[in-house]
Amino acid sequence: MEQTGEKIWSSILGSVKxxxxxxxxxxxFSGSYVTQFTKRENKNMLTxxxxxxxxxxxxxxxxxxxxxxxxxxxxxxxxxxTFAVDVKKTSKNGQTxxxxxxxxxxxxxxxxxxxxxxxxxxxxxxxxxxxxxIAYLSAKQVVEGLAQNYNPFLVFGPTGVGKTHLMQAIxxxxxxxxxxxxxxxxxxxKFTNDYIESISLRSTATFRQRYRGVDLLLVDDxxxxxxxxxxxxxxxxxxxxxxxxxxQIVLASDRHPRELLRLQERLASRLVGGMTADIGYPDVEMKxxxxxxxxxxxxxxxxxxxxxFLANSGGGGIxxxxxxxxxxxxxxKLSGGSIDLEKVESLVxxxxxxxxxxLTVGQISMAVCKHFRIEEERVRGDSRKAKVVxxxxxxxxxxxxxxxxxxxxxxxxxxxxxxSTVIHSIDKIEKMIVNNSAIRDEILRIKTQAQK
Numbered sequence: 054m055e056q057t058g059e060k061i062w063s064s065i066l067g068s069v070k071x072x073x074x075x076x077x078x079x080x081x082f083s084g085s086y087v088t089q090f091t092k093r094e095n096k097n098m099l100t101x102x103x104x105x106x107x108x109x110x111x112x113x114x115x116x117x118x119x120x121x122x123x124x125x126x127x128x129x130x131x132x133x134x135t136f137a138v139d140v141k142k143t144s145k146n147g148q149t150x151x152x153x154x155x156x157x158x159x160x161x162x163x164x165x166x167x168x169x170x171x172x173x174x175x176x177x178x179x180x181x182x183x184x185x186x187i188a189y190l191s192a193k194q195v196v197e198g199l200a201q202n203y204n205p206f207l208v209f210g211p212t213g214v215g216k217t218h219l220m221q222a223i224x225x226x227x228x229x230x231x232x233x234x235x236x237x238x239x240x241x242x243k244f245t246n247d248y249i250e251s252i253s254l255r256s257t258a259t260f261r262q263r264y265r266g267v268d269l270l271l272v273d274d275x276x277x278x279x280x281x282x283x284x285x286x287x288x289x290x291x292x293x294x295x296x297x298x299x300x301q302i303v304l305a306s307d308r309h310p311r312e313l314l315r316l317q318e319r320l321a322s323r324l325v326g327g328m329t330a331d332i333g334y335p336d337v338e339m340k341x342x343x344x345x346x347x348x349x350x351x352x353x354x355x356x357x358x359x360x361x362f363l364a365n366s367g368g369g370g371i372x373x374x375x376x377x378x379x380x381x382x383x384x385x386k387l388s389g390g391s392i393d394l395e396k397v398e399s400l401v402x403x404x405x406x407x408x409x410x411x412l413t414v415g416q417i418s419m420a421v422c423k424h425f426r427i428e429e430e431r432v433r434g435d436s437r438k439a440k441v442v443x444x445x446x447x448x449x450x451x452x453x454x455x456x457x458x459x460x461x462x463x464x465x466x467x468x469x470x471x472x473s474t475v476i477h478s479i480d481k482i483e484k485m486i487v488n489n490s491a492i493r494d495e496i497l498r499i500k501t502q503a504q505k
Contacts, residue, residue, distance in 0.1 A: 058090025058099050061129055068123040069116070080200060080299035081112055088137065097132045105268065109136045110231055111199075138233075170228070170238050174221035180346050182339030185215060188330035192219050195303065196226045199269070203328035205292075205302040207275070209309050210332035211457025213372030216305040219332070220271050223303055227269055235267040241277035245284045265294045268301065275306040275324065280315035289320045296323075312460065312476050334457060340364035340374055347378045353385060359397050366401045377401060414466060417455060420503035421448045424495065433468045447496060449475050450482035455500070 062085075070078045089100040103109050113136055124130055181189045194202040206223075208216050224236050244264070251260035264270065270291075278285050295302055306313075309329065310321040335343065341364045348355050355363075363377050380400050385392045422429045425444040432445050445467060452458045452466070453475075460472040467475075485492045 058087040061090070061099060061132060062087050062101060062134075064127055065120060065123050065129065065134075068127065069119055072119060077201065081108060081116065083299075085112075095131070099132050099134045101134060101136050103136055103138060105138055105233065105235070109138055110233070112136055170224050170236065171221055172225060174218045175225055176222045178346060178350070179215065179218055179222055180335075180339060180343045182335055182342065184333040184335050184339060185219075188219060188332050191328050191330045192223050195223055195301065196230065199227065199231070200299050200301040204296065205304055205324060205327040207304040207306065207310070207324055207327070207329045208332055209306045209329065211307060211334065214332045214334060214457075215371050216332055217273055220273060220303055220305050224269065224271055231268075234269065236269045236271070237264065237267045238271040238273070239264075240273045241275050241288075244272065244288065245277065245281060248284055248287050261291070264291050267295070269303070270295055270300065271303045273305045275304050275310070276308055276313055278316065278320075279313040282317070285317050285320050289317070289323065292320075292323050302327075315480070333459075335371060335374075337364050340371075343371060343374060344378055347375060348382070351382050353382055355381070356394070358394055359392070362394060362397060363401070414452060414456065414458070416503045417451050417499075418448060418466075420499045421451065423502060424499045433466070435468070446478040446482050447499065449478045451496070451499065451503075453479050 066082060066085075069082065085101050085103050087099060088102045089098070091098040103112060120134060124132060124134070176189075176193065179189060188208045191203055191206060192208070195204075195206045208219055210216055221238060224238055227234060228236065247260055247263075248257075251257045278288060292302060304324060306324075309331075310316055310324040313321065341360055344355070344360050344363055348360075359381070363374070363381065366377065377400070381392065381397055384396060384400060388396075418429055418432070421444055422432055425432075425440060427441055427444055431441050432448060436442075449463050449467065452463050453460075458466075460475045463475050464470040464472055482492070482496075486496065
């Protein structure tokens with residue numbers, strides 16, 4: 054390798070750096086180096102290596118005009134610069150070893166979709182409404198400026214509101230947008246299990262290569278990490294390495310990280326260091342739009358009264374609503390292509406008998422009070438008697454986990470309590486459920502009573 058080529062690239066980089074922010078320059082040009090410089094009669098050829106195909110494509114797409122302008126200004130107009138992904142590096146002992154060892158299971162790269170990335174999750178069939186508009190627009194921005202606009206990007210909300218759909222839509226969109234990119238979609242539970250297994254098998258190096266050797270990491274159910282100290286440490290270092298390497302991180306949780314009391318402060322700080330977006334339960338109009346989307350996908354047109362009834366009958370989450378639609382469409386198929394409102398009402402009644410989210414605040418509150426034989430006014434009041442406090446804490450837990458109510462809504466219902474009090478109560482019951490079978494049984498009996 055001739056020194057002249059290195060000097061030319063170093064000179065060009067100096068000018069490019071002055072025109073970009075420090076973080077942008079580091080993301081796209083840090084680690085690039087000259088692999089070949091060939092002098093020809095009319096044009097000199099300079100080949101520059103970057104770490105992966107994703108970086109190569111981004112530099113060629115975004116920054117070739119800047120580089121061309123700098124070349125002219127520097128007097129290097131006769132130098133043709135091409136970018137390549139170098140497949141080798143030199144280790145400290147002077148031996149040549151592979152730079153990229155291939156694609157581990159679960160990755161997407163080069164046109165192959167990982168099993169965990171569901172192709173049916175796309176932006177095109179994600180119904181947007183007031184409850185998820187900010188999250189949707191932010192997710193689109195992630196795709197437009199990978200590792201630039203929002204990094205990390207964290208979406209949070211109760212179960213069944215479309216967090217996983219949105220996450221995987223990001224992965225699917227990026228899959229079609231960038232060639233050769235490595236994507237890994239996983240859950241915090243799988244991350245934990247893989248980490249534990251890597252320790253037992255003494256294969257932590259392989260584990261870290263799998264999770265840190267990607268361009269886009271999508272992690273679902275981040276709340277699962279709460280209380281798992283050693284796993285949180287490993288995830289913290291994985292997060293840092295990806296972030297410092299200019300890689301995109303997308304996360305989903307059922308709560309805001311600040312609500313997870315057993316989450317390390319340093320990790321919580323990292324998780325909220327980019328963009329956080331809340332997804333809530335859909336309103337009736339949005340539910341109607343979701344039903345219409347599902348019917349279009351199935352090639353079915355439902356009567357307006359049936360759509361209205363379904364929209365008003367489903368529980369809080371999208372998932373349960375989709376279950377009602379699926380049951381309705383199945384009945385249409387079985388009945389030869391038609392269904393009336395009376396039959397739909399019967400289907401919804403059966404569904405409500407088997408799904409917990411058909412519960413209301415009043416039903417849960419009444420069941421808790423009946424179980425503990427306490428008036429609702431005392432539970433919502435200021436009594437500090439142990440029995441009343443336990444009933445109040447269980448009620449908070451059930452309102453959060455069964456109905457997905459916000460902390461503010463729960464606090465308001467229980468006499469205007471502060472959200473920190475609600476967090477503490479929910480966290481306490483969660484711990485008791487893990488360690489106390491009697492409490493688990495009590496809560497199960499309360500839920501059963503509420504569903505009657």
